[in-house]
Amino acid sequence: MIEVVSQSRCVSCNQCVSVCPTNVFDKGEDGIPIIARQDDCQTCFMCELYCPVDALYVSPDSEGVMGVTEEELEQQGLLGGYREKVGWGRGRVPVAKHDYMYQLSVRSGF
């Protein structure tokens, strides 16, 4: 479930409010989105992917809150990991183009 909106990283673009398919966020008074309906989070990671500054963290547990903190995530370098893998962001190449996609398709059929 979505657990962290980093106050220090967030640029108040509210992209996450728009793209969340289950409408988990509300716009905050100060411009920083609020996790308003955490129970509705379906752990699809889309908000994290669309966040241009890697301010969001969706923890992998889809059934409950793990209680991670921003400091821990910074230390472990976990913020923005998914976006990097997908290859979104300036200067990155979309993973869709990756040569391994072709190689795996030929070898395994998927």
Next chain:
Amino acid sequence: MAIQAAARGQLSLETDVLVIGGGPAGTWAAISAAAKGAKVILVDKGYCGSSGATAPSGTGVWYVDPEREKREEAKASRYAMGGQLAEHEWMNRVLDRTYENMNKLGNLGYPFPVDPSGQPHKRGLQGPEYMKLMRKLVQKSGVKILDHSPVLELLADDYGVGGAAGVNTQTGDAWSIRAGAVVIATGGCAFLSRALGCNVLTGDGYLFAAEAGADLSGMEFSNAYAICPTFSSVTKTAYYSYASFYYEDGTVVEGAGSKRGRSVIARNLLAGRQVYAKLDQAPEDLKPLLRVAQTNFFLPFDRRGIDPFRDLFPVTLRLEGTVRGTGGIRIVDETCATKVPGLYAAGDAATRELICGGFTGGGSHNSAWAMSSGSFAGEGAAEYVLKLGDSAKSRSVRGLSSQSLTNTSADGGASQARTQEYVQAVQDEVKPYDRNLFRTEQGLSDSIGRLDGLWKAQRENTVSVSAEGVKAREAAAMTATARWMYHSALARKETRGMHKREDFPTIDGGQRHRLISGGLDQVWVSTERVADEVAPQERQPVKESVTA
């Protein structure tokens, strides 16, 4: 029952074609209708581009070169698994259209990988990339998109469907759209099981279609379960072909597997024995490829510090219902029309039996069906409207909801708690493996009794035009879906495709027909002949692209 649409629409719009749902099927429908010259509005319950089962996933695509032999092989590969209920004409049409659409995607900027000769390799799509591009293409074709705008009911007059009404869940404003034709592309129903991307897929379109008088087909093929770590939403079953399954003490679970051995996993879980997996069958040189190709498969593991190639992790089977199951709204012709004039269905919302029969591994056929049926439905709807001409404008339409809708605000906590109880009650009937995966006459009949009661209770409730009301309608849709599923499952007294009857464990040649169902207060089931044709030669299937 429903109140007059005109009385409450704070936002009132008119269009030629209204598309409900912004996943692959809905976006292709919108583009295809616009290409025919129709004015189009697309409404999505969430956000067109991130909503639904495809956006967060990678998916294989049934993209087959048009050479005769390759096509025949492709058609034969799942024909028997599907219980011989697919139809060759439909498979041909879908293979043709998928080939065409995938080539279009390449030309429009989808970043396909290239083969050694530099040619784009079009056997799969990355969901985030694909759906971001589809949103852009929809906008470019002049279609108006309304995000966070779930439908609450269809609108119709005596001549057929003529629009829909709903609410914007972010602003709270009601909306009403009059349209010459409506395409339902709302996806399947996974009963809020938290399967990846599936919590927006609650069978809403089935309910809307049935309220308009349309039929469903193949609802017995609705018990797909995906292997998934117990702690995660990532239902990517394909990779488990490289898994071994173990008990806690490290002994092997005999017969457990990702394809035919899923029942063994289910029976162990039913008996209270946790099953663990490890991807220890993956060859060393394949591991980096696997890591890159499914971007989110490893995410939950990496974030928990688990190496799934080396460490045991507990697994469960998560219900995917008709998202991976094949049942859905019955379509009556090649334009994906339903039997109700002006109403079309596409993608998982429509029955996929026509190309898959009663079983589908995943991605490949499903993504092909979504993009093809979306195109067929969009074009069909546009042609229908253009033929209607100006007569569409003078229609007086009314709401079709079987529950009364009201503009007065909900009673807050009480109705919210009630909706949660209904959802829980439906899940208690459809999630358990000994009810839905392993079906018996007794179990199905018992469930039907309770589901009928649940339907009756909800039918009498008034639903507010609000975000809360949307959840109440979802609960009603899931209840109705479960009833069509189990009535159909009761009527199919054999085991065919994914439908397994413990009391009728084999396939019965006398039941090679479709089961059509429908009705709200009274559910009915009837049989329909499958287009008779010579079964294609069964071949050793090439390595299946059971995706993802």
